[in-house]
Amino acid sequence: MPQTNPGQLWKVGELAGRTGLTVRTLHHYDAIGLLSPSGRTGSAHGSGHRLYTAADVARLQQVLSLKALGFSLEQVSEYLSRGDYDPRQVVRLHLERVRAQAAELREITARLTALADALDRQEVVSADEFLNTIEGMTMLDKYYTPEQLEQIKARGEQVGEERIREVEAEWPRLMAAVQAEMDAGTDPADPKVQAFAHKWVSLVNEFTGGDPGITASLRKMYETEDRIHTMDVKAMRPMFEYMNKAFAAAGIKLPGA
Amino acid sequence: MPQTNPGQLWKVGELAGRTGLTVRTLHHYDAIGLLSPSGRTGSAHGSGHRLYTAADVARLQQVLSLKALGFSLEQVSEYLSRGDYDPRQVVRLHLERVRAQAAELREITARLTALADALDRQEVVSADEFLNTIEGMTMLDKYYTPEQLEQIKARGEQVGEERIREVEAEWPRLMAAVQAEMDAGTDPADPKVQAFAHKWVSLVNEFTGGDPGITASLRKMYETEDRIHTMDVKAMRPMFEYMNKAFAAAGIKLPGA
DNA sequence: CTTGAACCTCACGTTACGTCAGGCCGTACC
DNA sequence: GGTACGGCCTGACGTAACGTGAGGTTCAAG
Known part of the structure; x- marks a missing residue:
């Protein structure tokens, strides 16, 4: 049976099945040197089965994102081989x-x-x-012109970089403060908690851009999945419920609700 | 200069420019008999310039919608030549x-x-x-399977057909009623008008499916364009403003606002 | 009447795979 | 330890929907 551990390896068919791509597509990407699997099975002389690592999967994601931006496969190759990309x-x-x-x-x-x-x-x-x-x-189905790409890139660097760090720095602080009130048994309707609630939604909105659909999707993700990368979502659920009560008391509605 | 009258005709370049398609694409559709312009210029012996009529434009829309559904151009041809399509x-x-x-x-x-x-x-x-x-x-970018198409089709016929008629029948009635209150100088906060306001949003929501983004787009359309097919939007604008006041008084927010 | 832009018809090129064909690998089962 | 069969392998040719010239024609403006 196929492994599920870290250090996992996928065979073409498995990867295709998981991603929705076709085997042929992965073959093609290999053939043009865009994405060659890091490993192969046994193979004394003949050619063994392709084995894709997690790093290969990560690269695949990059490939597809660039393709979605309108790059040709050749351009994607170029882009990814230039060492200075992020x-x-x-x-x-x-x-x-x-x-x-x-x-x-x-x-x-x-x-x-x-x-x-x-x-x-x-x-x-x-x-x-x-x-x-x-x-x-x-x-x-029109793609970006190079100028548009540059523009977006610039904006992303400028606004994104620093502001993202800022927002990220605020989350732990906010959550610690909320946890303190929870531990103290403060009512969610208490003005102190209400202030936190407003801060909370503003951080969420900054993250989602205020789009209701995205907010709803994100909320669903936090409700249905127990962990999101290294974050223990399950453990945070009591706090979410506490904040929901605070929202209700404040008459706050998140865009997605 | 190019005409702007009814009975208007477009040359390939004009049509391409207006639609965002390329001239080559329109040539191609002509070559495979998918969309041949109804007319040509002069042309004693040589081949004159293509002239597209409004009917051709309408067909082009159908072609592109079907293409967006995942049909190949050949399938689109077939589909459109079967007389029983809607x-x-x-x-x-x-x-x-x-x-x-x-x-x-x-x-x-x-x-x-x-x-x-x-x-x-x-x-x-x-x-x-x-x-x-x-x-x-x-x-x-996966398309529907034939079964899925059938399913959607069935649902559209069933729910759509009759309900759409119903909703449509309600609009003129509602608007007439609102106009009467406006003429009578009734305050938008008046309970009678408030009831109309609630009816109004429920009809809008039925139309948009409650999607905030769509509601916003639609609203923008009604705000920026003076007529939408035969509807004189400009003349309706006072009523829109009246209703907006009513919404405000009722504390109603449309999903897009 | 000319002139330049936009149009015309071939016709071959291109991208990103799809689709066989014929043979090899690996693992589940006896 | 053999064997069976699903999945994988490597060519290699096919395809859809146009892109991209080449070389000539048409048309509306001046």
Whole structure:
């Protein structure tokens, strides 16, 4: 049976099954030297089965994020072989892209909804309405120009870098303070706790960008998963419930609720 | 100069510019008989310039919606040549698809956010986190299976058809009632108007599915455009403002606000 | 009547895989 | 310890949806 330990290895089929990619795709990435598995099975002379490590999986993620940004596979290769690249930045760029796409999907939804409505009423639909709809659709699968990429990159470095550190530094402080009130048996409706509640949502919003859908998804993740990387979510659940009471008392609603 | 009248005609370049497609793409669609322009210029012997009519534009929208659903161009041709198809249904299917994609984008955003966070903290990121992220990404550009399409289709016919008529029948009634109160000079905070306000948001929510982003986009559309197909939005604006006051008085917030 | 931009028709090139074909590996079972 | 069979291997050719010229034509403005 396949292992589940750290130091885990995946065979192509396993990796394909887990990721939703096809075996052929992984073969292809290997063939062009974009992502070659770190290991192979036995193999005295013949060629053994591909074995992918966790590091390979991490690289795969980078590859796919860059591809999602509109890079060709060749460009992805180049990018990843230049030593001066930052995986975090790739993720951030992809994130930015995904957010933009979400906005475009909303636009398209509005257009399509209007169109469906008009068609349902048997009205004469103006060509402009069709054209606007089409325009929205085509925008969706347009990629960034190099200039746009640079711009996003710059913004990410500028705002992101330092502000992220700041926000991150605030979380432990806030959580320690809340824990203290919990231990002291303070009522969630107490003004002190209310102040913490407001601080809490502002930090959450800074993290999510205030997007209700993202907030909801994130909340679901924290509710259903017991650990998120090294964070023991399960142990934090009492605090979440405490804060939910505080939110209720303060009349605060998170964007996703 | 290019016309702007009804009965308008577009040349390839114009249509391409307006839609975001390329000229080559339109040529291609013509070459394979998927979308051939209804007209051509002059042309005694040589081949004149392509002239697209409003009907061609409408067909183009259908083509692109079907393509967005994952059909190959050949399948689109087939689909559109079968006489028994319904343009409204195509739009509805596309709408459904777009909604699903939006949900997947939210999932991806949550994953990427978690990943960015983990990377920023220099923590050891588990392979699972990468794998989940990758899985989300690959799901996004997977198309529906025929069975799924059938299922959506069935649901759309069943729920959609009749309920849409109902909702549509309610709007004119509601708007007439509101207009009457406006004419009578009734205060927006008046209980009668408040009841209308609640009815109003429930109809809007039924239309948007309660999605805040979509509601916001739709609102923007109604604020920036003076007419939407045959509807004189401009003339309705006083009523919108009246209702906004009513919302404020009732403490109602639309999901997008 | 000319001129430049936009259009026309071939026709071959490209990307990112899909899809066989024919053979090898590995592990579960007897 | 043999064997069976699902999964893996390496070629190698196929494909969808255009991209990208080449070389000639059309049209609206001046």
